[in-house]
Amino acid sequence: MERGTREYAQWSIVMLFVLAFALIPVLWIISVSLKEPATITEGTNFGNTFIPQDITFDNYTTLFEGGIDNSPFIKPLINSILIALISTTIAIVLAAFAAYAIARLNFPGKTLILAGALAIAMFPAISTVGPLFDMWRALGLYDTYPGLIIPYLTFALPLAIYTLVAFFREIPWDLEQAAQVDGATPFQAFRKVIVPLAAPGVFTAAILVFIFAWNDFLFAISLTSSDASRTVPAALAFFTGESQFTEPTGNIAAAAVIVTVPIIVFVLFFQRRIVAGLTAGAVKG
Amino acid sequence: MSVATGRLRRFGFNRRATTERGREERRLGWMLCAPAVIAMLLVTAYPIGYAIVLSLQDLDLRFPDEGGFAGLSNYGAVLTSDLWWQDLFNTGFVTVISVAIELTLGMAIALVMFRAIFGRGVIRTSVLIPYGIVTVVAAFAWQFAFLPDVGFVNKLPLIADDKAWFGDRFSAFAVIIMAEVWKTTPFMALLLLAGLTTIDAGLYEAAKVDGANAVQRFFRITLPLMKPAILVALLFRTLDAFRVFDTIFIMTRGAQDTESVSILGFNQLISRLNLGLGSAVSVIIFFCVLIIAFVFVRGFGVRMAEGRPGGS
Numbered sequence: 001m002e003r004g005t006r007e008y009a010q011w012s013i014v015m016l017f018v019l020a021f022a023l024i025p026v027l028w029i030i031s032v033s034l035k036e037p038a039t040i041t042e043g044t045n046f047g048n049t050f051i052p053q054d055i056t057f058d059n060y061t062t063l064f065e066g067g068i069d070n071s072p073f074i075k076p077l078i079n080s081i082l083i084a085l086i087s088t089t090i091a092i093v094l095a096a097f098a099a100y101a102i103a104r105l106n107f108p109g110k111t112l113i114l115a116g117a118l119a120i121a122m123f124p125a126i127s128t129v130g131p132l133f134d135m136w137r138a139l140g141l142y143d144t145y146p147g148l149i150i151p152y153l154t155f156a157l158p159l160a161i162y163t164l165v166a167f168f169r170e171i172p173w174d175l176e177q178a179a180q181v182d183g184a185t186p187f188q189a190f191r192k193v194i195v196p197l198a199a200p201g202v203f204t205a206a207i208l209v210f211i212f213a214w215n216d217f218l219f220a221i222s223l224t225s226s227d228a229s230r231t232v233p234a235a236l237a238f239f240t241g242e243s244q245f246t247e248p249t250g251n252i253a254a255a256a257v258i259v260t261v262p263i264i265v266f267v268l269f270f271q272r273r274i275v276a277g278l279t280a281g282a283v284k285g
Numbered sequence: 286m287s288v289a290t291g292r293l294r295r296f297g298f299n300r301r302a303t304t305e306r307g308r309e310e311r312r313l314g315w316m317l318c319a320p321a322v323i324a325m326l327l328v329t330a331y332p333i334g335y336a337i338v339l340s341l342q343d344l345d346l347r348f349p350d351e352g353g354f355a356g357l358s359n360y361g362a363v364l365t366s367d368l369w370w371q372d373l374f375n376t377g378f379v380t381v382i383s384v385a386i387e388l389t390l391g392m393a394i395a396l397v398m399f400r401a402i403f404g405r406g407v408i409r410t411s412v413l414i415p416y417g418i419v420t421v422v423a424a425f426a427w428q429f430a431f432l433p434d435v436g437f438v439n440k441l442p443l444i445a446d447d448k449a450w451f452g453d454r455f456s457a458f459a460v461i462i463m464a465e466v467w468k469t470t471p472f473m474a475l476l477l478l479a480g481l482t483t484i485d486a487g488l489y490e491a492a493k494v495d496g497a498n499a500v501q502r503f504f505r506i507t508l509p510l511m512k513p514a515i516l517v518a519l520l521f522r523t524l525d526a527f528r529v530f531d532t533i534f535i536m537t538r539g540a541q542d543t544e545s546v547s548i549l550g551f552n553q554l555i556s557r558l559n560l561g562l563g564s565a566v567s568v569i570i571f572f573c574v575l576i577i578a579f580v581f582v583r584g585f586g587v588r589m590a591e592g593r594p595g596g597s
Binding site: 011014015018021022023029040041043044045097100101105106107110116117122123125126127128129130131134151153157158161211215221232249252253259264266267268278279 | 307310311313314318322324325327329333335336339394397401402404406408409410411412413416417418419420421422423426429430434435436437440472475479520524528531535546547550551555560564571574578
């Protein structure tokens with residue numbers, strides 16, 4: 001009995017460590033974002049540095065000042081959301097076609113496609129930045145949505161294909177025939193049997209691709225030059241203070257919180273799916 | 286059509302299926318894969334070929350009138366510059382140290398998740414948070430934490446209040462590595478956890494009966510059986526870490542000699558618009574990645590078929 005209690009105590013300490021490891025930077029950036037800009041550098045000890053003394057939302061409201069035309073943040077936020085959503089949609093559609101073929105059909109070149117996708121996952125993005133920069137300027141794609149969407153969906157395809165193939169292989173496709181034997185039309189069998197079975201896998205792959213596109217920085221600073229298509233990570237790197245003598249620390253923190261919190265809520269809500277997606281097919285059991 | 290072929294295959298008709306049907310299935314397979322394959326080639330294979338072409342030219346967009354074929358002189362310029370070798374060292378240094386820490390820490394977290402007597406969900410949820418956070422945001426968070434005036438780190442006991450972490454090369458690396466480790470350990474832990482769960486629990490029972498202690502069980506059972514999973518995770522993380530860009534760009538922009546090869550490539554290509562020289566850097570980085578992958582596959586016998594792309 002006593003041993004059990006001690007074991008629980010030990011586990012609690014281990015868990016606290018893991019929790020602190022994961023959460024401290026997040027709590028810290030929230031704390032910075034809530035500080036009065038003038039007091040950001042005034043902490044004297046750990047407590048009053050880590051915990052804001054006078055909470056203010058000034059850092060958030062100034063981000064949105066000036067409306068869509070003058071705010072340094074609104075347009076990049078819209079760009080980020082739209083570019084990530086469009087990239088995710090196209091990548092998932094293309095990947096679903098390929099994954100269906102790889103999981104269900106017999107054709108030569110299947111392994112080659114999977115190997116090629118794996119190679120692209122290891123491809124150094126910087127090696128394509130120069131050529132894409134040159135090509136996009138010639139094609140008029142520099143600093144446009146498609147200019148970012150194309151590289152994002154390409155580099156996300158391997159992740160999407162592998163995740164979907166792993167899920168599609170698990171689907172009991174026989175049910176489709178069973179439904180047809182029971183009198184369903186082929187379309188009904190697809191819509192009422194296969195779609196519900198495939199949806200969780202597709203959704204999981206979509207989450208992973210969205211996080212990938214949302215996260216990119218290298219393409220975003222290389223292939224854009226203005227708020228026309230600059231996404232939030234790139235815009236953050238170019239934030240400027242109110243005057244040239246003030247650091248935009250508080251604004252950066254506030255913008256960081258805005259782009260982080262929705263993803264965290266999402267991740268927490270769908271954690272089982274994400275873990276399944278990240279490790280699906282990773283180890284042949 | 287696919288329904289029909291699928292049904293036939295399941296009934297064992299596949300071998301004897303007419304060539305017509307086989308051909309149809311093959312055609313459908315290729316058609317379904319074509320868009321994805323074309324998209325992937327268009328943004329990787331074609332640009333790397335184009336990068337090789339660019340790297341053989343004297344192409345500086347600030348001086349568009351000059352230029353022309355330059356042969357291998359850009360490669361010569363890169364490979365004889367101290368900056369390239371220093372940046373390669375920096376990149377290798379950050380890669381080796383961060384991947385080593387990630388493996389150790391990831392294994393520890395995987396074991397904690399595997400053995401958890403309670404709260405497994407809480408731990409799994411919390412380690413997913415770093416995975417979901419934008420790298421640039423994580424880099425800012427850690428940078429602010431270590432800045433002497435803004436941050437809380439210098440207010441901790443045993444750390445000098447005025448320690449300028451980003452003023453010195455190796456203390457800057459320490460912060461950079463810390464941010465990288467924080468961001469990517471969860472992925473490592475999840476991959477290792479997936480490997481752990483495939484180990485037959487009976488093996489541990491048998492070892493216990495034979496008197497093996499926990500340390501022996503870890504080194505004699507867990508590690509050897511997880512070797513393939515560990516090597517694949519290591520390969521992917523190594524190549525990923527070798528591309529390090531975001532964290533260094535945000536924290537130091539390469540100041541204090543902390544530049545990575547990706548930042549060098551970016552500076553040449555985008556900041557200085559020297560497409561010839563920058564493309565040579567890009568192509569050399571590409572070959573470095575090929576060499577690393579080759580060493581893992583040939584040297585350590587990584588079975589690539591067991592791998593899968595990560596998300597970071």
